[in-house]
Amino acid sequence: MYRIRFHGRGGQGMKTAGRILGTAFFLAGFEVQDAPRYGAERRGAPIFAYVRASRNPIFERGIISRPDLIIVADDHLPAMPGSGVLAGAGEQTVFLIYSNEEASLWQERLNLQGSVFTLPPLAENELRFRGAACAGGAAALLAELDVELLAEAVREEIDPLGSELVADNLEVALAAYAALAVNRGTVHEGGPVSAIDYASPDWLKLPCEETLLSAPAIHAPATSEMSQTGLWRSERPLIDESRCKRCWWICSTFCPDGAIQVDEERRPHIDYGHCKGCMVCLNQCPTHAITAVPEEEAAAQGEKP
């Protein structure tokens, strides 16, 4: 059985990627499961979708814990433990990472044992085709999927969204396929996973507490600030102090997250630990004092997130 996970952010089309790849497998005669993880997280937050494909009926359910192929649509994700990109990766796990950096660099950086491939990420105006790109790249690494099956699957999945979109998605998917076609067949089916040999860890046995003690009461205000939603961002809003007119705090009022506070001198300060990068502030600032800078550039300039 093939077990494949697509990792991206909410809104980057990982569900579409899973569906395209699943449909391609189905057209090739496989039994297929494809599903996005239904989670509490939102657009911008790390999410994943997964595909199982087998010649036999699939009785496995739930999240894939031992993937044969992991596709990473956004190369900020591996550094975020919460994204779960590396979960269950082993010797036979192949990685496909959309990144400008070399595969060998990722291999070393993440201490990966299996093969690693990279493809350059799509240009900003092509972001909405990221799902198709990921599906195309994944298909290229699988011996049973050829270009025709991929094209047919893209048509089937994208057609309900309009015929124009089909052409654009096809182009992107096929380009990704072509770029990786020499590596066809690199990914191998994993063996059956059985629960028979499962040995439970050394669980700690905790006695029951009184209800009042163990009931989930929160005794501190605004503890949500412990969650670092700044990691959702791919671009960072930067305020140019020389252009900021210290207005009546337009940016700070409109920031949906309340991530901009104003000091006594009416200077706005962005809390990068929590700014989600929606760019509402950039759009609303009347003096255009705010610009969007890609995260890695901002990080390279030494701006701490």
Next chain:
Amino acid sequence: MSDTPYQHLRDLPAHHILGTGTPMCAGCGGLATLHQVYDILGEKCVIINAAGCMTLLSVYPCTPFHGSWLYTAMASAPAGAQGVRDGLDILKKKGRLSREEDLEVVVLTGDGSANGMGLSATSGAMDRNLDFLYLCYDNEGYGNTGQQYSAATPHAARTATSKGSLGYPGYKKDLFAIWAAHNPGYVATVVAAEPLDLARKIERARGLSGPRLILALAPCPTGWDFEPSASVEIGKLAVATGIWPLKEYVDGRVTHTKIPHPRLEVRDYLKAQGRFAHLFAPRENRKMIAEIQARVDRYWQKVD
């Protein structure tokens, strides 16, 4: 409305008290509303939250609030508010809670709950003249479960359950009118894109007692299909095109707090959102757009 301390934009709160780090989408218009409302209400409130996107605000051990938050079933937030209000009143009566320590009881629900299964509980709470504030963030669909249509979905919008070239065949329920027909203490519409109007209304509601209900249009980048950065623009367009009238109901009278003049065409609002894209491509559906415009025109004819 000149009786509130919010006269000018510069009077708006400069300090924001709702905690950051919530899992709402980037650019969420509902969260924008809540953070502005919370700044005006202050920390001394109990939030009674029906199932919806905002359920995820408080997931143990995280909460953006400074006080208590109660999660109820989707149909019963106003009933939950009754219980909390009664509890507080009993404590006051017994002398265990001073006047200064008293809390504002705030119901927070989406439009699905407010217009649908929660409407009966809301109606009952108004019948009993419950002293509470109701904030409904209207993202015009069941956002948390993937934007299926609700009774607040506008005509022709695409939702997860209204696809095809015509979109949602029904019409948005007039919840403001339904609420106002109960003759409660206060009813108002707001939008986070008009923060001064919002601040004045929340401040006004705060000073009244009995049922006070606030209906906030909540642009939803995820469900309405637009870039998160356009969240405020969409809200402004909703007001400028007359699709979202800003008004309030007090003492049996409805007053419009901002009359767009001249009114922009509704197509400007529709065109900015992917959920209406089928009205513009592959062919422009002039008839449908004209019908939507005519409904808005008819509304304002009655006002002018």
